[in-house]
Amino acid sequence: MSEERVRATETSIRALEGLVELDGEAGVTELATHLSIAKSTVYKHLRTLESKGFVVQYGDRYRIGLRTLEFGGYARRYDGVYDTARPEVDRLAEETGELANLMFEEGGRGVYVHTASGEDAVDIDTQTGRHAHLHSTGVGKAILATLPDERIETIVDVHGLPRATPHTITAETELFEEIDAIRSEGVAYDREECVEGMFCIARPLSTPGRRPAAISVTGPVSRVATGGTEERIRTALERAGNVIELNLTA
Amino acid sequence: MSEERVRATETSIRALEGLVELDGEAGVTELATHLSIAKSTVYKHLRTLESKGFVVQYGDRYRIGLRTLEFGGYARRYDGVYDTARPEVDRLAEETGELANLMFEEGGRGVYVHTASGEDAVDIDTQTGRHAHLHSTGVGKAILATLPDERIETIVDVHGLPRATPHTITAETELFEEIDAIRSEGVAYDREECVEGMFCIARPLSTPGRRPAAISVTGPVSRVATGGTEERIRTALERAGNVIELNLTA
DNA sequence: ATTTATGTTCTCGTCTCCGAAACGCCGGTA
């Protein structure tokens, strides 16, 4: 396995990342100093990216282009799980009034590929495409529960178990106990392990031959963690999951 | 304005495009022959893209990675129009039961940045991130109506007026007449100009200082183009547009 | 065992990418 890479490609991608780091918009000089790369180099990369729509020029400033969204659309739709699950996630948000999410696993991390806001949903920053660690979110742990143990171990080895809040699971043994519980009960909970004050109930999706995935409903502890509501959400999740799994095999 | 480009970056992007052209998935050799590029070159680019998450490896095959979706998310959210409009587009779909869309203009073309399906929505292929010509869709023409005439002319010069169906507007004078009508009436119609059998009603959005945008509702001619329904949709579009514009200035 | 496909590695000559510095342009300033 050669470690040789195409340097220019990496530079271009660093430029894209730099634009994000600079709040999505930057001039040539600003980006060059941020990346510690020669101005002329950054300039040529930006022009190249611009000609392909990966970057857009507004006056003297550059932003990420919507062409990336086009590729993202393909990546997301690839195996049909998204198309199948999306309407159910939307309905989940409507039924519960909270924030509903669909997550895929890729490269050992979780990616929010769809989110839907219900009537009372918190305005938390779960933008589409956001990546998250699997061990510190409800959906993430639900996904882990669908993976074989060796895979989980590899993921933990590569990405570690970084702490997000005081409640985050950071011990491997504890994580595996939790995952066993999720496997037997079919539900995963995130008790302020990702964001303080937020509670998340998730359900793994059985997607044989396709990408690992899970769905969840998120809301403030005060609302979601109370007995009645929690059970209502669990039932809604179970129903949605069943519908999705049924439609996937059909 | 130098025409010099970074060749390696272009090659990497060609690799991504090639993956899409090969139905989203390919092996090294397959992609290399498709692109007429040496196998080893394609290999190194794929490995580089993979290390950055732009491509994912499943066994011996490569696909577009969800990292692209992350950048797409930033591009889409940039100026707040998306966040403001999205809930209204969702409601639009629910109210009308049809397919509702939000489009941005970028580089003279239209990009579907959000779509929502109502109860009876046709299952047409409007995936998020898809690019379309502005002159042949209802939303596109609505966007054109918000642009100054010189800009429209530049766009027509660059992208032409390619025909999509027998009803597509292909004459510049006719296009400008239509745009004048849209400007005075505040509504744009797509009478099977993009897809045969499909009718689309759109409304331009006033987004001063932000990206040009428009919203629309699409459905089969038989349902959407009839008097009563058409008026209902027009009213819903008008309301949604007003709410969005209000929230944008607030 | 042989064949044939694949992904991966190797090697090398050419071309290109990178960096530094110069240029042109614009807005603010005395």
Add this chain to the structure above:
DNA sequence: TACCGGCGTTTCGGAGACGAGAACATAAAT
């Protein structure tokens, strides 16, 4: 008006990476 400091853009040369082709490894099919 002349100056200055900032920007994006262009120029230019040398180091070095990229791209092509062929060799190698591996796996599946025959």
